[in-house]
Amino acid sequence: MELIPKIPVAEWVSSFTDWVTDTFEPLFDFIKNDFGDFIEMFAEDWLMNIPIWLFIVVVGVIAFFISGKKLGLTAFSVVGLWFISNQELWEELMNTFTLVIFASLISVVIGVPFGIWMAKSRTVEKILTPILDFMQTMPAFVYLIPAVAFFSIGMVPGVAASVIFATPPTVRFTNLGIRQVSHELIEASDSFGTTNTQKLFKVQLPMAKKTIMAGINQTVMLALSMVVIASMIGAKGLGQTVITGLQRADVGTGFVAGLGIVILAIIIDRFTQNLNTQRGE
Amino acid sequence: MPIIQVENLSKIFGKQAKKATKYLDEGLSKEEILEKTGNTVGVNRASFNVEEGEIFVIMGLSGSGKSTLVRLVNRLIEPTEGSVYIDGQDLAKMDSKSLREVRREKLSMVFQRFALFPHRTILENAEFGLEVQGIDKEERQKKARESLEMVGLGGYINQFPSQLSGGMQQRVGLARALANDPEILLMDEAFSALDPLIRKEMQDELLELQESMQKTILFITHDLDEALRIGDRIALMKDGKIVQIGTPEEILVNPANDYVEKFVEDVDRSKVLTAEHIMKRPETVDIEKHGPRTALERMRKEGLSSIYVTDAKRKLHGYVMADDVAEAVKNDKKDLKDIMRTDILKVEKDTSMAEIFNLIHDAPVPVAVVENDRLQGIIVRGAVIAALAGNEVNLNGIDS
Numbered sequence: 284m285e286l287i288p289k290i291p292v293a294e295w296v297s298s299f300t301d302w303v304t305d306t307f308e309p310l311f312d313f314i315k316n317d318f319g320d321f322i323e324m325f326a327e328d329w330l331m332n333i334p335i336w337l338f339i340v341v342v343g344v345i346a347f348f349i350s351g352k353k354l355g356l357t358a359f360s361v362v363g364l365w366f367i368s369n370q371e372l373w374e375e376l377m378n379t380f381t382l383v384i385f386a387s388l389i390s391v392v393i394g395v396p397f398g399i400w401m402a403k404s405r406t407v408e409k410i411l412t413p414i415l416d417f418m419q420t421m422p423a424f425v426y427l428i429p430a431v432a433f434f435s436i437g438m439v440p441g442v443a444a445s446v447i448f449a450t451p452p453t454v455r456f457t458n459l460g461i462r463q464v465s466h467e468l469i470e471a472s473d474s475f476g477t478t479n480t481q482k483l484f485k486v487q488l489p490m491a492k493k494t495i496m497a498g499i500n501q502t503v504m505l506a507l508s509m510v511v512i513a514s515m516i517g518a519k520g521l522g523q524t525v526i527t528g529l530q531r532a533d534v535g536t537g538f539v540a541g542l543g544i545v546i547l548a549i550i551i552d553r554f555t556q557n558l559n560t561q562r563g564e
Numbered sequence: 565m566p567i568i569q570v571e572n573l574s575k576i577f578g579k580q581a582k583k584a585t586k587y588l589d590e591g592l593s594k595e596e597i598l599e600k601t602g603n604t605v606g607v608n609r610a611s612f613n614v615e616e617g618e619i620f621v622i623m624g625l626s627g628s629g630k631s632t633l634v635r636l637v638n639r640l641i642e643p644t645e646g647s648v649y650i651d652g653q654d655l656a657k658m659d660s661k662s663l664r665e666v667r668r669e670k671l672s673m674v675f676q677r678f679a680l681f682p683h684r685t686i687l688e689n690a691e692f693g694l695e696v697q698g699i700d701k702e703e704r705q706k707k708a709r710e711s712l713e714m715v716g717l718g719g720y721i722n723q724f725p726s727q728l729s730g731g732m733q734q735r736v737g738l739a740r741a742l743a744n745d746p747e748i749l750l751m752d753e754a755f756s757a758l759d760p761l762i763r764k765e766m767q768d769e770l771l772e773l774q775e776s777m778q779k780t781i782l783f784i785t786h787d788l789d790e791a792l793r794i795g796d797r798i799a800l801m802k803d804g805k806i807v808q809i810g811t812p813e814e815i816l817v818n819p820a821n822d823y824v825e826k827f828v829e830d831v832d833r834s835k836v837l838t839a840e841h842i843m844k845r846p847e848t849v850d851i852e853k854h855g856p857r858t859a860l861e862r863m864r865k866e867g868l869s870s871i872y873v874t875d876a877k878r879k880l881h882g883y884v885m886a887d888d889v890a891e892a893v894k895n896d897k898k899d900l901k902d903i904m905r906t907d908i909l910k911v912e913k914d915t916s917m918a919e920i921f922n923l924i925h926d927a928p929v930p931v932a933v934v935e936n937d938r939l940q941g942i943i944v945r946g947a948v949i950a951a952l953a954g955n956e957v958n959l960n961g962i963d964s
């Protein structure tokens with residue numbers, strides 16, 4: 284035991300994080316301040332200014348059309364949102380919604396290109412696969428620590444931690460979707476003299492769309508599952524209400540806020556699933 | 565100058581290509597090389613020329629290297645050795661840009677399982693090659709439409725591939741290849757996935773199109789009948805090697821070796837050809853839905869003296885003669901059953917021509933080809949005689 288002293292992994296990681304924080308300080312400051320302001324503006328000046336009834340009606344109408352004019356999803360969305368507003372949790376809902384939207388958008392913007400890269404190269408696939416496994420297995424709480432180091436507290440580190448946690452499915456499914464395109468179709472594309480870019484945009488991505496969308500759906504769900512955890516570092520929203528309930532041992536408050544998250548999860552899940560259609564099927 | 569020149573072309577699949585080619589030099593067989601190196605010989609030193617306007621058929625059993633060879637011709641597969649010249653240009657020496665240009669302008673390919681893009685409509689599939697070339701929408705759609713009309717699919721442009729039958733899908737595949745107006749068509753077992761009647765229809769249509777197009781066609785098949793029907797010249801492949809090249813007659817009359825001989829020895833026309841090969845689509849009337857008036861009209865239109873009577877499930881019930889039908893119409897009879905005759909001459913799909921010939925000798929009506937009592941086709945006397953005389957399968961020059 285004495286032969287090998289304790290390897291200072293923790294110290295290494297800490298000093299690496301410090302180094303990153305120092306080196307990229309201007310960038311982090313920019314993200315923290317300007318992007319943070321933008322998120323706040325999005326939630327408080329835009330979303331919360333939409334009259335609640337209008338918001339609910341619009342969501343209801345969209346639900347009606349994307350579900351193929353069935354009433355189930357419409358009724359659920361309208362009643363669910365009304366219930367949340369009735370519980371006086373509308374602002375929290377809007378904050379949570381904002382967090383999920385930004386985390387998901389950023390995850391997709393990062394995840395899809397990485398997925399494409401991974402599909403194009405076996406080496407990249409071999410390198411990224413264990414990293415993605417690692418990212419998903421690591422307890423989500425751990426991501427809060429660097430997020431706080433880089434961006435202090437508030438919405439921005441919340442979004443950052445959610446992005447790390449939620450990106451892997453989009454990367455994986457994009458890779459999978461592209462690799463699933465049959466060899467014969469790739470040959471057909473090549474035989475007509477497509478460039479790699481043409482092949483990607485005219486054949487591979489359109490054919491992988493359904494799989495990629497399934498990945499995005501998972502990403503959105505994971506981002507939503509980070510809501511409570513992210514609120515521990517000051518991200519506003521329903522998660523914060525849950526934490527408050529926990530701190531005060533107030534089961535009722537926690538339960539209602541939790542219910543709000545579930546309602547939002549179901550609505551978002553059904554929306555992204557219904558939007559997932561493939562031409563020619 | 566030949567439009568396609570292939571010289572000493574080889575393809576070894578695997579990591580020890582050098583060693584494997586050395587073994588090839590030493591004359592080892594494909595099997596021995598596989599055992600020694602774990603590598604597969606796809607194509608072994610193939611050489612041939614294809615002249616402009618020619619239909620050159622490459623034929624061989626499954627696994628003999630046909631698909632590999634055709635993919636070497638447009639460099640979808642990189643050769644291990646040897647060269648391919650298209651219009652005198654060495655394909656192997658091209659950078660990716662010139663290779664793309666050759667593929668866009670000179671070579672189009674039709675695939676065995678169609679390889680249509682499922683997310684694109686028929687029109688979008690047909691215009692794909694032109695779209696890739698950056699031709700503007702209006703013009704490329706016009707050309708794609710013309711190409712689809714040519715294969716008889718003008719009315720389906722907004723459907724998706726999954727909505728079409730196999731035969732129709734392959735027409736789209738053909739239209740997609742033709743829309744580019746390429747000099748050379750590469751067709752890898754293009755009709756093998758289709759059922760026999762449709763396959764024959766497509767062969768006829770290809771020959772018809774070829775009359776006006778005069779493309780150079782490299783056609784791959786494992787089916788001797790097909791090779792004989794459409795090939796100007798045929799190359800026979802075995803274990804990656806071309807064992808003989810010649811016109812259909814040359815191959816049948818002077819087989820280069822035992823392998824070729826085995827391949828063609830069964831081509832005693834009257835034995836090899838079966839009902840399936842010479843039957844054609846039947847005109848029928850429906851026993852439930854149709855009366856003598858419809859029957860008469862159809863027979864007039866097609867110039868027939870008799871017509872078969874089936875039901876909705878194509879089950880064969882009998883036939884009616886033109887005279888009887890005319891009589892029935894005059895007397896205002898409504899039911900076909902009253903005048904239907906049931907002494908049908910039936911054969912199965914695999915009945916040999918020799919047998920059919922005896923049957924049909926003095927039959928008043930065409931012979932019905934059935935499967936499970938369902939009408940598949942009919943054989944008229946002329947077709948049997950033509951086939952035996954060699955016209956139908958292009959076997960002229962050999963005595964029977």
Ligand SMILES: Nc1ncnc2c1ncn2[C@@H]1O[C@H](COP(=O)(O)OP(=O)(O)O)[C@@H](O)[C@H]1O
Nearest residue numbers: 577604605606625626627628629630631632633
């Ligand atoms: N990508 C590949 N990797 C390894 N072996 C292959 C590959 N493609 C074809 N082969 C082998 O090469 C030989 C020729 O195959 P192929 O050209 O597909 O034959 P055919 O089209 O005549 O049926 C076969 O033994 C096959 O197993």
Ligand SMILES: [Mg+2]
Nearest residue numbers: 630631632753
């Ligand atoms: Mg093949």
